[in-house]
Amino acid sequence: MNKILSIIVPSYNTEKYMNDCVGTMLDERTLDDVEILIVNDGSKDNTASLADALAEKYPNTVRHINKENGGHGSTINRGIAEATGKYLRVIDGDDWVDTEQFVEYIEALKNSDEDIIMTPFQHYYEADKGKDNVDISYPVGTYSFAEITDSVFKSYQIHSTTFKTETIRNIRKIREHCFYVDQEYVFYPLCYAKTVKILPNHVYQYRIGTQEQSVSMTNMVKNRKMHMSVIFDLIAFLSEESIDPTIRAFIVKRVGMLARRQIEIFLAMEDKSEGRSECKSYLKKLKEKSREVYDAMPGSRSRLFRFNSDLAYAVFYGR
Incomplete structure (x- = not known):
């Protein structure tokens, strides 16, 4: 069955988050619609064995891609090459999705053909378990990306973006063995992408405050x-x-x-x-x-x- 969405899950030593991350995307209502690519970036913990177990349990939905360590960019590059879905997005291995919002978002993708899909997201603060919304300051609908740049200046992030796979396959290679390349991932498609659809669903749950984060x-x-x-x-x-x-x-x-x-x-x-x-x-x-x-x-x-x-x-x- 053709998949509407491929999800790249970059994973390096994420064993303590793996089931919570991928598990939120394994809803019975969407198993036939999504392809989850767990890209294990040479982890030294039990990430690989957990990914194997998920792929065995959900063979039509989860794929485990095991590779040598090459950094965040290498996992995205590999995921782009392997993806079969009409759309593609990244959910980092220590983050997760709101399942109900995710199910609604998948249904909306089935009726979409824009180059970029944008969804609001939530910050989750590890220290106090608090949350806040990162909303998109523009009405739900379809637009040219050029007409909404001022309104999405802060919200246009890896956590809010889904790209047509055929569009993102045209981009230059993302730098490997390097942090902070999410900026390359979101900007490189903008020389090809023209249209954007804004959806209301707060899909991505972005964890902030772990010692491992490169943005500390x-x-x-x-x-x-x-x-x-x-x-x-x-x-x-x-x-x-x-x-x-x-x-x-x-x-x-x-x-x-x-x-x-x-x-x-x-x-x-x-x-x-x-x-x-x-x-x-x-x-x-x-x-x-x-x-x-x-x-x-x-x-x-x-x-x-x-x-x-x-x-x-x-x-x-x-x-």
Whole structure:
């Protein structure tokens, strides 16, 4: 039977989350409609055996793809290559879906043909078990993506997006052995995708606050070169691809926010001298590679760093 949706589940040492993650997608009402691709990225725990058990129990729905470690991007690249569904989305192995919302979303996909499907999602805070909604500030319906860029500026994320598989197969390869590549995954299709449908279902449940997360500042300092690589990948994408001008401006603005985040990472380094040196080199390269992204970094702190990075460090550190 043809599947309406392929779900990539990137999994590295996710044994404690596996059943909770995949289990929320194994509803009797949708088993024939979805394909769940558990892409085990060389895990050292029991992720592989749990994935095998799920694939054995649900052979028409779950597939276990076992591969050598290559990072988040490699799991997405492999999942894109293996997917057979009309649509494709990513649910990370430590997250999950709201099952009732998921069932409604699958039904809506059956009547969809847009390049992108957007759904609101929820943050789940590990520390206090609280939740909040990340909504889409635009009515449910079908639009050209260019007409809604302002309204989805914050909500256009990996957690909210589903792509036509035939569309996303056209994108350039996502960087491997690297964190933060979800930004490449969501922006690369925008040189091909034209239409978007907004649905009301809060499908994705995004877990925040685990020590393993790459977005904690401690890990961002450790992995700062990876974050910087993604910024320059996106700048190359902007310079090499033909993109609708409105959508291009949207991407530039978002990459500008990533570029500002890189400054914040340097500021968080314990070795202030090293941080200052790396930041100065980074800003020089950024200005050379893309003046528009350099100028798009928001905020007064970014303006001061553009004016004089040494002065900015003196202001923020008194030295």
